Amino acid sequence: MNTKILTAYHEAGHAFVSYCLGKGFKEVKIIAFEDYLGAVTNLVDREFLGSLIDGSNSYILPEEIIKTRVYHELMILYAGYLSELKNGVKNEEGAYSDIIAINAFIMSYCETEEDSKNIIDYCYNTTIQILDQNWLFVRILANELLKRNTMSFNEVDAVLKDSKFKNLTDLKNSTNYLY
Numbered sequence: 104m105n106t107k108i109l110t111a112y113h114e115a116g117h118a119f120v121s122y123c124l125g126k127g128f129k130e131v132k133i134i135a136f137e138d139y140l141g142a143v144t145n146l147v148d149r150e151f152l153g154s155l156i157d158g159s160n161s162y163i164l165p166e167e168i169i170k171t172r173v174y175h176e177l178m179i180l181y182a183g184y185l186s187e188l189k190n191g192v193k194n195e196e197g198a199y200s201d202i203i204a205i206n207a208f209i210m211s212y213c214e215t216e217e218d219s220k221n222i223i224d225y226c227y228n229t230t231i232q233i234l235d236q237n238w239l240f241v242r243i244l245a246n247e248l249l250k251r252n253t254m255s256f257n258e259v260d261a262v263l264k265d266s267k268f269k270n271l272t273d274l275k276n277s278t279n280y281l282y
Contacts, residue, residue, distance in 0.1 A: 107133060107249065108245075108249065109187060109190070109192055110133045110141045111133050111141070111245040111246075111248040111249045112186045112187060112189075112190055112241065112242075112245045113141065113183040113184070113186055113187050113198070114131050114132070114133055114141040114142065114143060114183065114245075114248060115131070115186060115241050115242075115244040115245035115248055116182035116183045116184075116185060116186025116187075116234060116241055117131070117143045117179055117180075117182050117183045117186075118131040118143050118244060118254075118259055119182065119233075119234075119237065119240055119241045119244055119263075120178055120179050120181075120182035120230060120233055120234070121143060121145075121179045121182075122256075122259060122260070122263065123233055123237070124175045124178065124179065126145075126175055126179065127256050128143050128144060128145050128256050129144040129145070129255070129256065130143070130144050130253055130254060130255050130256065131143045131144075131244075131248065131253070131254050131259065132144075132248075132252060132253040132254075133248050133249070133252055133253075134252050134253060141248075143179075173208060173212050173222075174222070174225070174226055176208060177205060177208055177209075177222070177223075177226040178226050178229055178230045178233070180201045180204050180205050180208075181201070181205065181226060181227055181230040182230050182233075182234065183198055183201055184198035184201055184202070185227075185230055185231055185234055186234060186241060186245075189234055189235075189238065189241075205223075209222065209223065239266075240263055240266065243262065243263070243266055244259060244262065244263065247259075247262050
């Protein structure tokens with residue numbers, strides 16, 4: 104499969120799952136930069152979330168909020184690689200930075216190996232479910248990325264809402280993937 108197409112599906116997976124989980128982002132792009140072929144620019148920095156987990160941040164948030172944010176971040180990280188797999192391509196090299204981030208979150212968040220396995224299984228399987236149930240939307244988004252190269256959150260929102268196949272607003276309001 105063409106690298107640009109594979110990158111479009113990878114980034115569309117991240118962006119779509121982020122969108123479904125109600126996590127905004129600045130933009131999604133399939134323009135190569137530094138060591139990446141594309142990216143979803145998040146509004147909330149992963150380092151901030153990491154500091155909440157390890158206690159180095161002075162903010163105090165309830166454990167359930169931190170847990171939800173960690174689970175959502177893991178599902179978003181899994182979504183790129185799983186979108187590639189759904190296209191029949193096993194490209195661990197392309198998802199290398201995502202896999203490193205997943206491992207870092209798991210190592211800092213989980214106290215036992217059993218906790219790690221349970222969280223990984225839940226997040227992985229839930230992400231597969233989100234992608235399977237909404238694959239058409241991921242394809243629409245990937246195709247738009249191939250045309251535009253970069254899309255803001257508002258542009259993603261408009262494309263998905265304009266889709267005549269299903270009203271995504273209902274999907275966002277009715278689907279609970281908190282954990």
